[in-house]
Amino acid sequence: MSDRFRDLEKPQPLRRRDVVLMATVSSFEDLRHPTRSELRQFAELFKPLFEASTDEARRQAVAALSQNPNVPQPVALFVASQPISIAAPFLMSSPCLDDETLMLVARTQGEAHARAIVRRENLSPTVVDALVGLRHTRPAAPPAAAGEPAPPAPVAPQPPAGRPVKEERLRTDLRNLVRHVNRPDGDRLGLRTLSTLQEALLIRFARTRETVHFATALADALSASRWLAERILLDISGKQLATTLVGTGMAAADATFILERLYPHLAEPDGQVSRADRLIASLDPDRCGERVEAWRRADSYTFAQERAAEPDPLVAEAYPLPNERRMARRIR
Structure with missing residues (x-):
């Protein structure tokens, strides 16, 4: 031999x-x-x-x-x-x-x-920690040529009188989805954007419902405290996590998958799409990005000042949910 x-x-x-x-x-x-x-x-x-x-x-x-x-x-x-x-x-x-x-x-x-x-x-916890700590980033979109005007923002058409409410709602959802899916990275105006590795980690931990690892990866992706990540996950409606995913540039299909895995009720149908699809479609990426940045600023301010007992009004607005210790029990 x-x-x-x-x-x-x-x-x-x-x-x-x-x-x-x-x-x-x-x-x-x-x-x-x-x-x-x-x-x-x-x-x-x-x-x-x-x-x-x-x-x-x-x-x-x-x-x-x-x-x-x-x-x-x-x-x-x-x-x-x-x-x-x-x-x-x-x-x-x-x-x-x-x-x-x-x-x-x-x-x-x-x-x-x-x-x-x-x-x-x-994957062992050691490898997970190493992957979470990596800082691979997306390449930035090429800047516009000097002197070239920026393309005008699309104007949403007004519905004609008499159009059924359900039909207009569906059209609005579809427009929002297309806008979110086709949104270029360079159009995020300096907002925090998930790297493809960070997205892959979040998708993996959502798929296996490893909420502890998911919270760790989310906190790292936001450069924020774990407390903020857990507060986001505590919202069992899924809206705060949806806001975070949309606000950090995740593709609509991936964000929907994560929501459906962590919050099973969002996988239920709502018409021809799931409730998670409907939720993602209802969110505006610009406003979500601004909201995520507000949460991060509040989180940074709070922990810098060591004021965990009585958060200021900005913190209270950013974190309207009770006792983060119930997170694992609620979303598993």
Whole structure:
């Protein structure tokens, strides 16, 4: 068995390098309990064969290795550091990636790799904390050319007399949804905007209903206290969280998904859409952004002055809900 890898390394006129790579991976997969020597031989062979093969063969090899529990650590790090189009399945499912490797890849390879790591089934608290602490940001939209006037704001058409109220309500909701979905990042006028990694973390924790991790990620995304994040989540109507998600630039479909997972009653139908869809459509992104900034200023002021007992009027307006300790009990 130990000579099989060396045999595959020998040049064969009719064997393409892609076939050699796949044969090497297949031979390695057949080893249920590889010895140290076999692991070392595979590690020595894999990299040069991988680099000499086509992208399609690389993707197939990585997909096969992503389910193998015996991949040597040097090979695992090498594969995880490949371009995301190749490394994604390995990052999302390989059992050979330990916490240190995952954190190293997330910190050094960029946002796309970190988002793939977020999709793993089981993440340790250590990795979660590392991902939450990353500061990958969206690229800003290119500025308008010098002297070029800004496009005028769209004016909502007035409904003709006699139009049914329900029809006009639906049209208004649709206009708001289109406006929110098509809103460019550069149009947020300096408001806080979620990075794609922060969005991925929030979606992941909502999907699994990990409210503690969700609150941590939300607080980090807002650069605010955990107390503020918990106060937002305490609103069981979902409106404060919806305001936060819309105000920080999250796509309408993702915001709807989060609301429906954390507040199941918002998944119930309201006409042809869910109650969460209706809620998101009713919110104005500009006003939501301003409200979120007001909450953040109030939060910062309150904790800077250590006035948790009796918040000032701005804080009272920003946090109209009672006792945040009931959060987990209410939204689970």
